[in-house]
Amino acid sequence: MKIGSSKILYIDSTQAGIAGDMFLAAMSDIVDIDMKVLADAVCESTPWCKKLDVDAVDGFKNKFRCKEIKLALEEEHAHKRDGKDVINAVLKSGSKLSLSDKALEYAKKVVETLLWAESRIHGKSMDEVHLHEIGSTDTILDIAGVSYALDKLGVFKKDIKVYGSPVAVGGGYVEMRHGRVSVPAPATLEILSKYNYPFIGGPVYDELATPTGVALLVNIVEKVLRYPPLIKPLKVGYGGGMKEFKSVPNIIRIVYGEDDEIPFLHDKVYVLETNIDDLDDETIGYTLEKLYNEGARDVSIIPVTTKKSRPGKIIKVLCDEDNYINLVKILFDETGTLGVRVYPVNRIILKREIIPYNVVLSGKQYKVNIKVAKDNLGRVIRVKPEYSDLVYISKKLKKPLRIVREIIYEDVRKRIERV
Structure with a gap:
């Protein structure tokens, strides 16, 4: 990684897991989001939405400040909504928000990830899956909203590396339409398994990671780190969830920053x-x-x-x-x-690369691989001929290895200085 050349987004969900509204809330703490524009775009694009008011307000979890998503929703409670309905609603919302092509692709992929998990759990094709929570307007809001926020930050357009921590999933059981199931919920576990995304139990006896939250997470994180990356923070976003825990603030933390400005890797x-x-x-x-x-x-x-x-x-x-x-x-x-x-x-x-050089010794041409080390400003710090090549030439010419090394090193150094 080139230090000073790129921005970093680090999504820390080790404390209290992740849900769609927590992700959106934390992003609203980093980048300005017009919640009325977002709500109108989602409700107008979702046939079963009658009314939707959304706001990101300052709240507190165990006396820690955070942003929280507050919404007033009226929608038709249709029993069956299929995947195409949800994808269309998300994409129409994204179009009204003028999302980039990559942001729209991300939003669609999040929905497809949720549909895949449901189809795998129930043994049906993605077209046959009946959606309940996933088909609700607030889920569409979370997906469109997070895509909107990431796009405004420039994640899909700029050189921004997105890292994530292992996600806390909680523990115990959760009540669902199909009965009582262990935490993490089946859909959540299937998504984490498909993407090989690491998770950890606890720290509370409750569900911390939701299917929508992890679907948003696994589709944007490039690499999972056990510890935060080397980063100079520019903004920190705190997103609070709906639940209250005595021992743990129900908050996800997102850090936006840049690489340290030193001329090395x-x-x-x-x-x-x-x-x-x-x-x-x-x-x-x-x-x-x-x-x-x-x-x-x-x-x-x-x-x-x-x-x-x-x-x-x-x-x-x-x-x-x-x-x-x-x-x-x-x-x-x-x-x-x-x-x-x-x-x-x-x-x-230092940045290292192997460069093949042709050198002429005693009237014969030989190929020598040279290891060249540079800083990020392009300054050559060190050059070193490959040992095995030096040995080969030394044996062919019947000359001492140190003499061959000195001759080749001097020749290569002069050529590099002229470049």
């Missing part, structure tokens, strides 16, 4: 560490090789003094977040250690 890796004082060097070497083969970015063996003044070693591994569990297992299996320290770290790094 950054990424996040996981560090795994374990202390070893009773393992032979051959087994340690084998473990190191296996860690690399299984995707470790880097492995270090650090000499230390352990308990009772015994000499020992720290095996330190750098890896990607999605691979650390596998590498922890290798450390347990191969070393017999009793524990592994695991923690995420942010790294500031």
Whole structure:
């Protein structure tokens, strides 16, 4: 990621989950939304809507300020509404709001995600599903409203990265038309499963994540992070839900910001560490090789003094977040250690690329891959010829490796400085 070049939207639903109205409320705390325009567009586009008044008001949850969506709704309570009716209502609402094509596509995809979940639960095609809560006007309002807010912020037009936290789903049971079901509700669980979106139970014994909320979430988040990203916050939106909990403010938090303005790249890796004082060097070497083969970015063996003044070693591994569990297992299996320290770290790094160069030595032409490291301003910080290429040329010319390296490095450095 290029720092300073893009904006970030971070959706934090780890505290109290997510619902459509909470998402809309939090977005209204970040970007100005004309709620009358939104309500009129939705009601005029929804055949079963008779009257709809909407407002985003300041409220409090456990003494924490937030925005809350308040609505007065009159609608026809038709028993059956199919998916096409809902999609048409959402798209017509979006057209009246002058949403971009990408925003309309997002809104449609959210409805299709809900329809897919219902069809999977009831074993029917999406065209056969009978909609109840999903077909209500307030659901259409949530979908059209969130799409409207994201579009106004520029999410669908600009270079804005959207990250999300794991979502809290609560616990216990929820009463539905078809009876009492476990939390998360079946539709919610199906959506999270389809998109491989991580969730966590609690922190209260109630339903925290609704199908509409998670459908809006999974279709906009590009990457799920266990911790907030490196971000310079510009605005923070707080959206309150309808329920009241004694122990937890029923609030979703959305942070809009930008990358830190330094001329380098950054990424996040996981560090795994374990202390070893009773393992032979051959087994340690084998473990190191296996860690690399299984995707470790880097492995270090650090000499230390352990308990009772015994000499020992720290095996330190750098890896990607999605691979650390596998590498922890290798450390347990191969070393017999009793524990592994695991923690995420942010790294500031240089942009690296491999550039093939042709060099002429002793009248012959050779190809050498050069690793070039630059900052985001384009300044070359370091160049390094590929070791295996240097070895090949050294053997062919029967010249010392250090001499070959110096000649090639000097030649490459001059060429890069001229570029």
